[in-house]
Amino acid sequence: MSIEKTRKGFVVALAGVPNSGKSSIFNKLTGGKAWVGNWPGVTIEKKVGTLRLDSVEVEVVDLPGIYGLTAYSLDEIIARNFIVEENPDLVIIVVNATNLERSLYLALSILELGANAIVALNMIDLAREQGIEIDYQKLSELLGVPVVPTVAVTGSGLQNLKKLILERAKGGKARLNIVNYGDDVENAIKKVEELLKSNVPELLKKYPSRWISIKLLEWDEDVIRKVKSYAGGDEVIREVERIRAELQNKIEDLELYMTERRYQKILEIVRSIVRQIKPKGITWTDLLDSVLTHRVLGVFSAIAVLYMLFRFAFEISTPFVDLFSLLINGYLHDWILGLKLLPPWLASLLADGIVNGVGTVLSFLPLITMFFLGLAFLEDVGYMTRIAYLVDKVFSKFGLSGKTVIPLVIGFGCNVPAVMATRAIEDENERKTAALIAPLATCSARLPVYMVIAYAIFKRAAGGVVLSMYVWSITLALLVALALRKFVFKGSSTGFVMEMPPYIMPRPDIISMKMWERTKKFLRKAGTVILIGVVFIWLLSVTGPSGFLGVNALSSPELLEHSWAGLLGRVFSETVFKPLGWDWRTSVALIFGFIAKEIVVGTMAILYGVGEKGLPATLAKLHVFTPVTGYAFMLFVLIYVPCVATMATIRSELGSRYMLFALTYELILAYLLALTVVGFGHLIGVS
Amino acid sequence: MSNEILAPKRLKFVTVVSSAFGVVYLILGTCGLLAKTSHLCLTEVTPANVGMSVLLISIGAILFSSILTLRRDITLSLASSFVGSLLAVSAMVIQVLAVGATWLDYIINGQSFGKKELVAGLLRADALLGYFMLMLFPVVFKTVKKYVIKSS
Amino acid sequence: MMPLAFARPGSLVRVIAIRGGQGVHAKLRSLGIMEGRLLRVVNLMYGGPVIVEIVNDVGPSPKVALGFGISTKIFVEEV
């Protein structure tokens, strides 16, 4: 795993408190596309990129944000371990100028560790807006390391940063004793340092003795474990216990005392570097928050914002979806079939298989792109954290903290990053629960299925029906969470703690980059997984136990029923799906939807031989679904296995046991709920 | 704090006007909800549309609260006017865009031009009230901008 | 003295004591919330989370949301 072994040049790590702009700096330095967003905990995995400076190759590592060198959540552990254990040549401490105190707390911890560091004083544009000017040269003097002011989003100051990286990556010395802990503690630190020198000299080759001593006096579990792993370590710990007891005669709460000393130092630094150029007053963020986080008005605002985003994505994209559908399923399809030079089987593969299958999925591209645009906007304004705050009270009744809403909202885009985003949740039980319910967030791949069926059966009410899937999605996620927390992941929650960053005006370049990145993933999937799936389905439908059925199988229902697809579908539609009233074609679609949900629509498009009217019209004409069986089908698609990729992610995050668990509960829940809907429909007589 | 900078007259104007609009939003929102059951409420402006009604009521509640909190908390009162009118203007923009999208859809599908439907869409409550809010918004924005520390 | 969870929105309070395990303490401290600090209560949901601004005499004052469980463990006094 160690990057050390493969390196050619230097390794430079970006460290800082969450939401300080590390990933933004990383992107500007390496030309990379690390995910950014205005909430703490965007980056949950380290990301490596390269920066060429003159002839030197520098490996830049973007890390998750941390508040201190004691880590609580998985993402924090990744960052902490990298800084403490992997010894990067240089650490760029990204200091958030609008959050100086907390940033400096971390900066001091990293400097105390003896890391070779420089400071990027980021977001000075926002600080200036708040009426604050920071004397960065003074900061540099006080910390004993170079400081560069930067604005990551515009790239200002990054040339200087690069120059400094080149200068300092070769080495530089750190000042270890910026904080003075007062005579009593300083004496104790000296004593422990002596102890370490004589008992565990090996350890000191890796870490400075002062740092180990301070951490031992603070009774840091990680460092204690580290010391104990060396011969002679146990003795050190016993002795430290004695020294601590002695100290506690004078200082009651040693940890509090040492933290206070650090904050005193930070306050002293902040006082001497900050100049308030305008009187302190109400900021835009304060003003907006007074309504947006109000216990009543905040809820009204959230309803309005989310409803408008929903309309934006769904209604405004309709003409474009229709246009795509007309061009692809209409003109392109007919044009290929009309080409006289192609052999009929190839024309059919291209037109009936690929164009109808992949094309129907692709025609939803405008909808999905606009949805991603809305999502990127939510993420970058800083509203996600406010949603988390607003739902915390309700979520806590279900054994989750408000933070869980972030993976769920991301999950509306795609479940894979949603499962990963749960890493930022500190509580282990809560995190596992969140990862297991994340697939219930109805992702953009499921949208085409809803749209097709809703427009086929519900016509004018389609919008409301699609919206109801989102309501189901969240309701089920919460109920499953409640069950999991009651029976599987018991234990009380550690609670909700989350920083609320200032609102920022989203930048068009960042928003469009994020929208494009997500869209690209969708396109890539269409060109690979979905394409292969669709070709496979085509093969299954033009061949059968009796061999090649001929390409007109797709237009003749009798022939098609004798294809492999027909046989396979009937096995399901006449057994498990019988009570649900789904025909063999939709059954086949569901089976292959295991791979990726888009394939459901692709398969239906092939098997129903979609004409120029598009899938919804065809489904309506053939009366494939009644309102009841259609709604049951949508619910089933919402709940049953998200896709192979999500399952693989759950496996890598939680292990195969939980993956199987997720698979099972989803299948059972999907089936039972669909059955309930159909049963209920019969009961009230709509069928 | 910065309250003194603000001309009290202007603040009162913003509060009173946005609260008055708040009342109109609330009434039309309620009408939209009742449109299904009561024919009195069913008009061109407020069709039976649950989403629209809920949106109108949410915006109305935020706008109206401005006058309730004026005495107690100027920041909250001003913020309610601001957020309320911002949401109101956005709702209008989205409705106009949605009407435009419907129109485009007619063309693409080669259907005849649903002129009546389009006019009705542009005169729906969320759009109609939004046009007025668009006129009010610059005033609210300027007032709020004076209130928060100015950006350099 | 009262738990932060029951403070008045808009009020300025001082942290008197923090109850709870070492984990809670350390987490809050790394965020700058500890005994003696001034907090401004931005907004709160009764029986739900609270947003506080950690007041600094100089420089910006960041905001943190704290869940109900944690905010009942932080004891404050209105100033």
Ligand SMILES: Nc1nc2c(ncn2[C@@H]2O[C@H](COP(=O)(O)OP(=O)(O)OP(=O)(O)O)[C@@H](O)[C@H]2O)c(=O)[nH]1
């Ligand atoms: N105005 C302004 N915005 C910035 C600056 N740097 C970053 N941002 C914005 O601040 C937000 C956070 O940036 P990120 O780069 O995601 O922060 P991070 O440190 O990687 O955050 P985590 O991964 O959550 O720890 C994003 O919305 C950025 O667009 C800056 O210098 N000025």
Ligand SMILES: [Mg+2]
């Ligand atoms: Mg990041």
